[in-house]
Amino acid sequence: MSSAPPKIRFRDPQIEMAHGAGGKASRRLVEGLFAPLLCGNSSEPLGDAAHLDLNGTRVAVTADSFVVKPLKFPGGSIGELAVNGTVNDLAVSGARAQTLVVTYILESGLPTEILEAEVRAMAKAAERAGVTIAGGDTKVVEHGKCDRMYITTAGIGLPIPGVTLAASSVRPGDKVLLSGPIGDHGITILLARGELDIEADLCSDTRSVLPLVEALARAAAPAIRWMRDPTRGGVATTLNELARDCNLGVLLAEEKIPIRDTVRGACELLGLDPLHIANEGQFLAIVAAEMADAALAALRETPGGHEAVIIGEMCEQPAGTVLGATSYGGTRVIDMLVGDPLPRIC
Amino acid sequence: MKYVDEFREAGVIAKASEEIRRLADPGRHYRLMEVCGGHTHAIYRFGLKDLLPPNIELVHGPGCPVCVLPMGRIDDGLSMAEDPNVIFTAFGDMMRVPGTQGSPLEHKARGMDVRIVYSPTDALKLAHKNPGRHVMFFAIGFETTAPSTALILKRAKEQGLRNFSVFSNHVTIIPAIRAILDSPDMRLDAFIGPGHVSTVIGCRPYEWIARDQHRPIVVSGFEPVDILQSIVMILAQLKAGESKVENQYKRVVPWEGSRPALRAMAEVFELRPYFEWRGMGFISQSALKIRESYAPWDAEQRFQVPGVRVTDPKAAQCGEVLKGVLKPVQCKLFGKECTPERPVGALMVSSEGSCAAYYNYEHRKAAAFTSIGAPV
Amino acid sequence: MCLAIPAKIVELFPEEENRALVEVVGVRRHIDTGLLSDDPPKTGDWVLIHVGFAMSKISEAEALDQIQTLTMLGEQQAALEEVEGYGLGET
Numbered sequence: 001m002s003s004a005p006p007k008i009r010f011r012d013p014q015i016e017m018a019h020g021a022g023g024k025a026s027r028r029l030v031e032g033l034f035a036p037l038l039c040g041n042s043s044e045p046l047g048d049a050a051h052l053d054l055n056g057t058r059v060a061v062t063a064d065s066f067v068v069k070p071l072k073f074p075g076g077s078i079g080e081l082a083v084n085g086t087v088n089d090l091a092v093s094g095a096r097a098q099t100l101v102v103t104y105i106l107e108s109g110l111p112t113e114i115l116e117a118e119v120r121a122m123a124k125a126a127e128r129a130g131v132t133i134a135g136g137d138t139k140v141v142e143h144g145k146c147d148r149m150y151i152t153t154a155g156i157g158l159p160i161p162g163v164t165l166a167a168s169s170v171r172p173g174d175k176v177l178l179s180g181p182i183g184d185h186g187i188t189i190l191l192a193r194g195e196l197d198i199e200a201d202l203c204s205d206t207r208s209v210l211p212l213v214e215a216l217a218r219a220a221a222p223a224i225r226w227m228r229d230p231t232r233g234g235v236a237t238t239l240n241e242l243a244r245d246c247n248l249g250v251l252l253a254e255e256k257i258p259i260r261d262t263v264r265g266a267c268e269l270l271g272l273d274p275l276h277i278a279n280e281g282q283f284l285a286i287v288a289a290e291m292a293d294a295a296l297a298a299l300r301e302t303p304g305g306h307e308a309v310i311i312g313e314m315c316e317q318p319a320g321t322v323l324g325a326t327s328y329g330g331t332r333v334i335d336m337l338v339g340d341p342l343p344r345i346c
Numbered sequence: 347m348k349y350v351d352e353f354r355e356a357g358v359i360a361k362a363s364e365e366i367r368r369l370a371d372p373g374r375h376y377r378l379m380e381v382c383g384g385h386t387h388a389i390y391r392f393g394l395k396d397l398l399p400p401n402i403e404l405v406h407g408p409g410c411p412v413c414v415l416p417m418g419r420i421d422d423g424l425s426m427a428e429d430p431n432v433i434f435t436a437f438g439d440m441m442r443v444p445g446t447q448g449s450p451l452e453h454k455a456r457g458m459d460v461r462i463v464y465s466p467t468d469a470l471k472l473a474h475k476n477p478g479r480h481v482m483f484f485a486i487g488f489e490t491t492a493p494s495t496a497l498i499l500k501r502a503k504e505q506g507l508r509n510f511s512v513f514s515n516h517v518t519i520i521p522a523i524r525a526i527l528d529s530p531d532m533r534l535d536a537f538i539g540p541g542h543v544s545t546v547i548g549c550r551p552y553e554w555i556a557r558d559q560h561r562p563i564v565v566s567g568f569e570p571v572d573i574l575q576s577i578v579m580i581l582a583q584l585k586a587g588e589s590k591v592e593n594q595y596k597r598v599v600p601w602e603g604s605r606p607a608l609r610a611m612a613e614v615f616e617l618r619p620y621f622e623w624r625g626m627g628f629i630s631q632s633a634l635k636i637r638e639s640y641a642p643w644d645a646e647q648r649f650q651v652p653g654v655r656v657t658d659p660k661a662a663q664c665g666e667v668l669k670g671v672l673k674p675v676q677c678k679l680f681g682k683e684c685t686p687e688r689p690v691g692a693l694m695v696s697s698e699g700s701c702a703a704y705y706n707y708e709h710r711k712a713a714a715f716t717s718i719g720a721p722v
Numbered sequence: 723m724c725l726a727i728p729a730k731i732v733e734l735f736p737e738e739e740n741r742a743l744v745e746v747v748g749v750r751r752h753i754d755t756g757l758l759s760d761d762p763p764k765t766g767d768w769v770l771i772h773v774g775f776a777m778s779k780i781s782e783a784e785a786l787d788q789i790q791t792l793t794m795l796g797e798q799q800a801a802l803e804e805v806e807g808y809g810l811g812e813t
Contacts, residue, residue, distance in 0.1 A: 016455040024687055196464060197774070200749040265347065265747035269771075270464065271438070271725050328359040328570065330393020332707040335686075347747050349728035349768060349780055352789055361795045384725060437773070465774025467754055487773075490726070494775045497756045542726050545770065545778040568726075575792060597784035598770050604778065606759045 009036070022232025022278070023337030027241070048228060049093035051159065060095030062086060063154040069147050071118065073192035075184075075203025078151055079121030081280055084208050085231070086155040087129045091213040092227040092283050094165045095157035097129065102136035105150040109143045118149065129208040131155070160214065162221030167245035170225045174314040175292035176250060177285045179212055179299060180205070180307040182235055183263035186277035191266065198269065200262045205281035212305045216285060219298030223291035229283045233337045236275035238284055239322045240336040250322040252312035252334065275324075276337045286314065349597070353569030354392075362574035363397045369581035376402045377533060378580060379670055381523060382488075382540035383410030383698025384568055390707035392570045402577070405670040406700035408522050409540055411486045412439050413668060413692045413699045414623045415515055418656040420445035423484045423513050426649040427458050433476065434460045435469040436484040442695045446656055449695075466498040466512075473502075473510035480509045482645050485516060490542040492516040492634055493607035496614040499636065502643050513645035514636050517621065519543050520551050521632035525623075527559050531671045536580040538573065539565035541595040546611075548603025549591050556589045567595040614640055624658065624692070625665015664691040667700060674701040681705065726772035728780055729753075731763050744771060 010032030018025035049062035066082045082102065090097040102122070106115065126133050184205040191198055209229065216224060226246075230238040235257070239250045259267075259274050267274050287295045292310060299308035322334040352358070370376065380386060386406045389395060395404065408414055424445055427434035434450060441451045441462060454460035459479075463469050469483035485495045495512060502510050519540055526532055539552060544565045552563045562583035566576035576594045583589060593599055614637060621633030636644035645651075658664050662684065663677040674680050674693070684690040686702055693699035729744035729751070740756040742763065754775045755763060761779070763769055769776040 014455060016452065018451075197468075197752045198749060199751075261347075261747040262749055265749035268347065268350070268727050269729075269746055269749060269751060324393075326354075326356075326393055326570075328354075328356040328363075328397070330396045330570070332391055332393045335706045347728075348730070349785060352785070358789060358792050361792050365792075365795050465754075467774050490777070491773055493757050494754075494773050497754065497775070542770075542772060542777065571789075571792065575788070578795075594788075597781045597788065598778045600778070604757060607757045607777070610757070 009033075020232075021337060022234075023237050023276075026233070027336075047093055047165075048089040049095060049155075049157075051093065051095070058159050060090050060093055060157045060159060061154065062089040062093065063152060064089055065150060065152040067147065067150050068189060070189075070192050071114065071148060073188055073204055075188060076206040076280075077118060077121050078149060079118035080125040080206050081204075082151040082153045083122050083125035083129055083131070084206050084280060086153040087131060087208045087210055088229045088280075088283065090155050090157040091208070091210040092229050094163035094213075094217075094224075094227070095159050096210060096214070097131045097155045097157040099132045099134045100126065100153045100155045101134050102154075103152045104136070104138045105146050105152075106138065106140045107143060107146045107148050108140055110148050115149065118151075122151075125208075129210060160217050160221075163217050163224055165224065165226050167226055167242060170242070170246040170248060170286050170314055171288070172248060172314050172316045173289045174225055174286045175289055175310050176239070176252065176312040176314070177216075177287055177292065177296060177299070178235070178257065178309055178311045179209060179282045179284075179305060181258040181260050181263070182230070182279050182282060183259055183267065183274040183277040185280040186234070187263050187266045187272075189278075190270075196270075198266060200266055202260070202262045202266070205279060207281040207304065209281060209283045212299055212302055212308075213283065215298045215302040215305065216287075216295055220287060220291040220295040223288040223295065225286040225288065227283055227285045230279050232278045234274070234276040234278060235284065236273070236322065236334045237336045239334070242286070243320050243322055246314075247319050249315040249318050249320070250312060251315050252322065252324045253327075254324045255327045256309055256311045258307055258309055275334055289313070350569060353567070353571040355571070358571050359397070359574060362571060362578055365578045366397075366402070366574065366581060367399055369578065369585055370399050370402060371585070372399075372401065374401065376535050376581070376584070377405050378402065378536050378538060378577065379405040379407045379526070379534050380538040380566075380573075381407035381409040381519065382538075382543065383413070383696065383700075384542065385538055385540070385566065385573065386410070386700050386703050387698050388568045388570075388573060390703040392573075393707075394570060394573055397574065398577070405534060406667075406703075407526060407537075407670055408623070408626065408668045409488065409519060409543075410668075410693070410696050410698040410700075411488050411491075411515070411517055412443055412696040413664070414517060414522070414626070415443075415486065415692065416622050416624045416656060417445055417658065418622075418652075418654050419515055420449075421447070421656060422651045422653060423482075423515075423645075424450065424453055424458070425652055426482050426513065426645055427453070427460065429480075430459070431479055432459070433472060433479050433481045434458060434484065435463045435472060435481060436460075437464070437486065438462050439696055439698075440484060440486060442689070443692045444689055444695070466494050470498045470501060470507070470510060473507055477509060480511070482649075483510070483512045485512050485514050487516055488519050488540070488543050489516075489546045489611070490540075492615065493546055493604070493610050496610040499614045499640055499643050500610065503640060508642075511643050511645040511648050512636065514615070514634055516615070516634040517623070518617075518632055518634070519547075521629045522623070522626075523552075523555065525626050525629055526669060527555070527561075529669055529671070532669070534561065534670075535584060536561050536589075537563040538576050538580070539563045539591075541565055541567045541572070541599060544593075544595065544599045544603070546604050546607045549593050549599065549601050550603075552591045556591050560589045562589045562592070564592045564594050565599055567598065613637075622655070623668075625668045659690055662690045664693055667693055674704040677701070726770045726777060728768055729771050731765050731767050731769060734765055742776070744769065744776075
């Protein structure tokens, strides 16, 4: 007997930039079009990576594409993002990346030295992250048909022992851990585009978070409920997805959220909310309250984790909502990003 | 951040809140209107309503220059950029505002050259960089922003720049306040005055509100301490039975306003005899038109503008929410057909619109949460 | 249309009388000072920036005065209550 065809809930007549921005529109596209058609009637919440059972062996697999412009920016380049991004997706799904495959879409006319620089950057990032690159594919398109270079990486990894993650296991009272300052990457890219008359000493935070995730696992594996890396859409979007998936509320103490002064200044100047800005070297972890301090200590003792902080906790109400509390007692709802973070003047 | 952090400091905020509680008469219900959209945004962003006693009600005014533009004006602006030679430029706030055929961003997705600028100067620079194209700047804002537009028009003229024009949708705040006070549905006790508009127009233009309408008006800054202190000053006036204009934002607002800014505006702009405001109908002398001496840079003269009046969908209650008669959540479309992703009106799109502010920051907050402190 | 932020003038350009470089917690931006032409700012002055233009100078004295007033609020009230407590006005 054939099952009913999946219902497409995505009704937008055309694709727009907002659909790739990581916020509500992206989610609508994924949940309303891709998931029903490609993933069948699975009711599993979508995660950063898929954990599969292949003839008795559990593996994790994920893919990510990188279309960043400009290709090079303070702190990194598209090649590093391509490696770290996939390693991180696997890490926050509870897996250690083993190997990547990579595809390049190159624009005709791209100077070879630029391509070589990115490939070298990828090789170096892979070595640092402890992954091999098993192969890949290349396509070249006509001049003007892609922005110099697009890279997709698919990664495969093995589960980190003791770590089982599920939004459904999150409980009120669990603590929200953040590995470090937010907003660095997104603001760096915005400034690197050179369209704004703004200069700042800032660089992307791109890095593999695997060592931090492994340190966390060693200290508190059974207490880790859920993890995610807040890339496009920022911390606000990621936590809103969590709140929706587990039907609980998240209460954040706003002054605990680490934000570098320069990021804060740039956001104020541009009218952007740091909570909506992409990060490429941070992750969020929900940890059971009794192990939260030990978990935090483990992160802080690991190189690169010294700025980790507990920024809030899960709560019963208001379900499905992220709230921010100020030091003086005011609260506000922190919503998911709607489209691209548009700077406001007002 | 200097001049910001001190005005967000918990201790000072606590003092101001205590003083509000001390001054507010428990037997009285206060309705205070904050005119400016920037204040609406700040109130929600900082969760200031949680710090006020329940008998102080903040009513949101029409000071959101994007929200008060009728849809027809958006359509007019977009029609100018249908010519592929034209580059449509505007502030980020305009990008998702719906016209009848979609927002500027949606037009961009369909191929129109639409670009965000962060300053009118950026639009001017774009014109210099693209001599073969025409750059049109969709100018919005109250008197805070109009002087900047005026200055770049002056520069364009001085430089003899031929490929640049401005579509002026600047509006003025005093007629809006007058329209509010003339409205029979409104019962307001006092006003929190627009701080940044006042850096340009000064505090004198509000004197009639205190003198003839007997309502206190306190010109306020935008940090939590500023807004709370302004409420303190209002309550003190009401308690003493006074009504006067006061300047809480003294560190920035000069009582006489900014002469260079007013000069620039007077040179470039004149008042339109009347202009349509969304939900408030036609208001006389309430908007700025580019003068004849700057005609070559006036987009309304360079382009054929359809000028069609577009009324809001019947069910949308943008007008009443703009005037403060209805709270956003009381509009039948709020949160259902009208959300930030699928906005029916600009109030749900503009970061200063009360519907957007309410939806993004307030709505879904359980009543139990109104007095929560930091949990960790 | 009211987002405006305080920034410090860190550099002026004698050849371009309307341009200044401002800084906010390490972020630098070029802005236009044309609206302050009657009383042009100097390096070190703090100004309020809106859409790339300096709107007004910020008075340090007024800012301090304002914070002081509020900080004194609680103390003034406490002093008042203390005096009332002495019951000097009662007969």
